Amino acid sequence: MNRRGFLAMAGAAIAAPAHAHTPYGQWVVYRQKHLLVGSHRGDLRTYALAQDVVAGLARELPEAQARVARGPRPQRIASLMGTGQLFLAVLSADEAGRMARSEAPFEGYRPTPVHALAVLDGDYLLFAAPEFPEDHGRLVTQAVDHAGLGTAPFGLDLHVGAAAYWR
Amino acid sequence: MTTANLRLVSCCLAALAAPAMADTTDVTWKTEVIVAKEGAFCSDDANCFNRYHPDIPAVATASPGDFIVFETRDALDSDLTLDSNADDVAALDLSGVHPMTGPVSIEGAERGDVLAVTVVDIAPDEFGYTVIVPGFGFLRDEFTEPFFVGWKQTRTHAVSDAMPGIAIPYEAFTGSIGTMPGAPEIEAWLARETELAAVGGVALPPEPTGAHPAAICGAGGTQTDRCLRTIPPRENGGNMDVQQMQVGTTILIPCFVEGCNLFIGDVHYAQGDGEVSGTAIETGAVVTVTTEIRKGQGEFITSPQVEGGTQIKDIEPSAFHQTIGYPFKDTGSVPTYHTYLESAVIEDLPQLSEDLTMAARNALTQMIDHITRTYGLTREQAYVLASVAVDLRVGQVVDVPNYIITAVLNKDVFVDE
Numbered sequence: 001m002n003r004r005g006f007l008a009m010a011g012a013a014i015a016a017p018a019h020a021h022t023p024y025g026q027w028v029v030y031r032q033k034h035l036l037v038g039s040h041r042g043d044l045r046t047y048a049l050a051q052d053v054v055a056g057l058a059r060e061l062p063e064a065q066a067r068v069a070r071g072p073r074p075q076r077i078a079s080l081m082g083t084g085q086l087f088l089a090v091l092s093a094d095e096a097g098r099m100a101r102s103e104a105p106f107e108g109y110r111p112t113p114v115h116a117l118a119v120l121d122g123d124y125l126l127f128a129a130p131e132f133p134e135d136h137g138r139l140v141t142q143a144v145d146h147a148g149l150g151t152a153p154f155g156l157d158l159h160v161g162a163a164a165y166w167r
Numbered sequence: 168m169t170t171a172n173l174r175l176v177s178c179c180l181a182a183l184a185a186p187a188m189a190d191t192t193d194v195t196w197k198t199e200v201i202v203a204k205e206g207a208f209c210s211d212d213a214n215c216f217n218r219y220h221p222d223i224p225a226v227a228t229a230s231p232g233d234f235i236v237f238e239t240r241d242a243l244d245s246d247l248t249l250d251s252n253a254d255d256v257a258a259l260d261l262s263g264v265h266p267m268t269g270p271v272s273i274e275g276a277e278r279g280d281v282l283a284v285t286v287v288d289i290a291p292d293e294f295g296y297t298v299i300v301p302g303f304g305f306l307r308d309e310f311t312e313p314f315f316v317g318w319k320q321t322r323t324h325a326v327s328d329a330m331p332g333i334a335i336p337y338e339a340f341t342g343s344i345g346t347m348p349g350a351p352e353i354e355a356w357l358a359r360e361t362e363l364a365a366v367g368g369v370a371l372p373p374e375p376t377g378a379h380p381a382a383i384c385g386a387g388g389t390q391t392d393r394c395l396r397t398i399p400p401r402e403n404g405g406n407m408d409v410q411q412m413q414v415g416t417t418i419l420i421p422c423f424v425e426g427c428n429l430f431i432g433d434v435h436y437a438q439g440d441g442e443v444s445g446t447a448i449e450t451g452a453v454v455t456v457t458t459e460i461r462k463g464q465g466e467f468i469t470s471p472q473v474e475g476g477t478q479i480k481d482i483e484p485s486a487f488h489q490t491i492g493y494p495f496k497d498t499g500s501v502p503t504y505h506t507y508l509e510s511a512v513i514e515d516l517p518q519l520s521e522d523l524t525m526a527a528r529n530a531l532t533q534m535i536d537h538i539t540r541t542y543g544l545t546r547e548q549a550y551v552l553a554s555v556a557v558d559l560r561v562g563q564v565v566d567v568p569n570y571i572i573t574a575v576l577n578k579d580v581f582v583d584e
Contacts, residue, residue, distance in 0.1 A: 028302070029301075029302060030301035030302055030311065030312075030313075033311075034257075036257055036258075038258065039254075040258075041255075047254070067254070067257060068254040068257070069254060069257035069258035070252075070254040070255050070257070070258050071246075071255075071258040071260075072245075072246045072247075072255070072258075076258055076260060079260050079376075079377070080258065080260060083260075083262070083376050085260070086258075108210075
């Protein structure tokens with residue numbers, strides 16, 4: 001898939017699960033229009049790194065119209081990803097692992113699979129929800145790499161698109 | 168020495184000479200029932216819920232005449248702070264609205280009664296906010312990006328760095344106040360809203376994600392598919408967002424269950440009639456009310472009503488600017504509010520007949536134009552200002568086909584005017 005098809009595919013592939021969970025239809029439209037990169041206020045390093053990723057995507061993949069979404073605490077990432085409202089996020093590797101295993105502070109949330117795209121700043125992960133399309137994952141990973149923001153993850157579950165890129 | 172200074176010295180000498188006076192603090196008479204806020208979020212709080220169902224138990228009991236103190240959360244459940252921005256709005260999870268405090272059972276109240284709830288006091292938090300949420304609000308097709316305004320609040324005014332030159336008067340009310348529906352109401356309201364949703368109307372079905380109490384309304388809960396959302400106001404009150412429900416007014420609400428099970432939440436520090444951006448100045452607060460049972464009055468009062476006095480005058484502006492809206496439209500367009508009707512007639516018309524929604528839209532867009540042109544605010548700032556300080560009012564519903572809605576801007580909010 002080419003870059004021009006990024007948004008069109010977002011609408012087709014991501015809208016269906018999102019619409020099932022959000023109360024306002026046009027809120028879904030907003031989340032189709034922009035590729036949201038999740039972060040949270042409990043670890044403001046995630047916010048800074050998400051801003052870097054968005055800036056990199058603006059240069060390398062402007063079709064994504066990426067922007068940062070900052071939740072109040074890490075559980076919001078689990079809640080939004082678990083309900084099809086968010087598909088890309090930055091967490092520390094430790095926090096991402098806890099989210100995947102439903103460990104504190106993520107008790108009460110279903111385990112949220114963490115499919116890594118890139119390692120950011122040594123200890124942080126840019127990762128995607130499993131349903132994030134393969135081509136999207138490849139394009140985002142490529143953009144992050146070209147922007148000099150991330151490196152290949154090792155020993156982690158890779159998103160299928162990221163695996164195709166880093167291979 | 169000036170006269171004023173002499174008066175001060177005289178006062179202080181008198182105070183020193185006077186014998187110790189008894190303190191009045193210890194003389195009390197009120198019976199208070201406090202419904203406290205516990206934990207950071209509604210999910211942490213046994214006194215908080217965000218869906219309606221009669222199985223949700225009362226968390227306290229009060230007698231008529233007791234002072235019931237509700238410690239309430241903001242409509243979005245404490246997500247935002249003074250240093251928030253549009254990035255925080257983009258991460259909102261709207262499945263959590265509205266966190267309600269309670270419910271409180273009123274001794275002696277029964278199904279078929281009316282609960283008269285008098286608002287005694289509303290003590291707002293120091294912080295409030297107004298946001299534009301994409302996809303929400305009266306002009307949701309025009310304002311498609313998130314926007315955030317944080318307000319610093321006192322008991323007189325709210326001000327914001329994002330809204331320079333503006334001070335919004337304190338005119339707080341309970342955005343949501345109501346009683347718990349009974350089983351027959353759940354069935355009837357679910358049925359009618361399902362029917363509306365089936366034809367494309369904006370009606371929200373039960374949503375277990377983010378629902379509290381989770382054991383009843385959440386995924387796998389005992390009533391997952393029968394817990395009503397709090398977004399629409401209904402016969403039990405709830406999210407009415409009517410600014411005339413000021414301190415001192417009495418709100419009459421039908422009772423549907425034993426004890427009525429009264430709840431309060433979603434306090435608005437201030438709001439224009441219409442709450443057009445989708446949010447007022449949203450805040451947490453401590454709300455004190457008293458109740459009276461009006462036996463058997465549910466036969467006559469089937470939806471909420473309000474009794475009040477000068478409160479309705481106290482919130483009026485001392486100076487205003489008003490725009491007039493007619494139900495005109497662009498040929499070749501179907502207003503977003505009418506799409507579900509799938510009327511082939513609407514699209515080609517240059518105006519609608521007897522249509523207050525289109526008239527309101529036109530009054531509001533003219534007002535936003537006026538505010539941006541006259542006061543130099545951005546369109547987003549003007550939309551937010553309209554949400555908290557512009558009243559949409561019915562001009563007339565008789566001069567066919569052009570019914571009128573007006574938009575009234577409270578010019579008192581401009582500090583330099």
